[in-house]
Amino acid sequence: MSTGVRRRMGVEERRQQLIGVALELFSRRSPDEVSIDEIAAAAGISRPLVYHYFPGKLSLYEAALKRASEDLASRFNEPHDGPLGARLLRVMHRFFAFVDEHGPGFSALMRGGPAVGSSTTNALVDSVRQAAYEQILSHLGVSDPPARLELVVRSWISLAESTALIWLDGRRIPREELESQLVQNLGALLAVSAGHDEEMAVLLRPLLKQEPGDGPFADLVTRLVALAS
């Protein structure tokens, strides 16, 4: 009687193992360059057995991407405790840790391509962007964002993506510098928009007032004053 249960568990465990093996390989080489043969070998099973668990290469890739997307989206979850700048710094630290861990897989996903440019994968990428957007809004304390705030937050998310992609190409700048810089970039982009629009200014002023003297936003002001002098 228990054989069926064990067998069902075994299938799911094997699927999870194959996903883990695939993600590990994608962290070193682009998914386009990783074959099912390699995944089978790394998992210690035969190629036909891989196809027993996943009907095709794309279905394994999509399952791997789904797990990675859920992991990435979860990294934007941050408790609503303490100053905003410090929260965003912790989020950026986890985001860059993900980018660092997944390297070529992250690049291939964001740039699209034969193995990763399907409508399923595009929908997964969009769901991560949406999760990031909603998290940022919740930390800004806004539930019904005006058009300008939506634009700043969504375009900043795309700035964070491209910053990560460019950083991966050679890792020529310390990661921590970019984490802090991206938080300050969000502050700068919000400030530019608030400079043009009173509704944005009304949203932004109380947020900035709550920031402590040792947070990233105060740090930015100090650095800009030093730059101007």
Next chain:
Amino acid sequence: MSTGVRRRMGVEERRQQLIGVALELFSRRSPDEVSIDEIAAAAGISRPLVYHYFPGKLSLYEAALKRASEDLASRFNEPHDGPLGARLLRVMHRFFAFVDEHGPGFSALMRGGPAVGSSTTNALVDSVRQAAYEQILSHLGVSDPPARLELVVRSWISLAESTALIWLDGRRIPREELESQLVQNLGALLAVSAGHDEEMAVLLRPLLKQEPGDGPFADLVTRLVALAS
């Protein structure tokens, strides 16, 4: 003897006409939704005749995209005259005019998709990004950019793309505001980076010093001071 010459001209003219008709249709609906039948009807020729000039739907789309890419890349060309901020404002004005004219075609291209996600189209998009990057660098007076400058300029280009895409979705913000804001965003992102890195500060200070009191960068400082007060 002249028939061959006239005939060759006719083919090229017809190809150019079909490209123009396609781009006009893509400015109102996504390329995915525009059929060869519609292009043939709008051009006043039969469907088989379209295939005489272009072997398939994709080849016509790629030719249309190629012309649009060359048009877009050319809009980044700006004489090296007058203050930097004013030059960049003119470039952003031409960029947004392109986005405004091409609407759905621009969105489809930047988001990828069945008709526009080929490696040829990706290469064309990358070539426009590269042209924009090189133009901006030349206006900054830098030929051998440090890693941080490359990152700021390239990530700002992606910010400009996503700003344009979000703007197209409803056009809820005046175009001119975003043109000016994007120029100020570049200044802000450069300043944040210069706040972290002395090499960037050394590059940026002389550029800012040359800016007049009525340029977009001075305008940003005025707006930020008003915001902080």
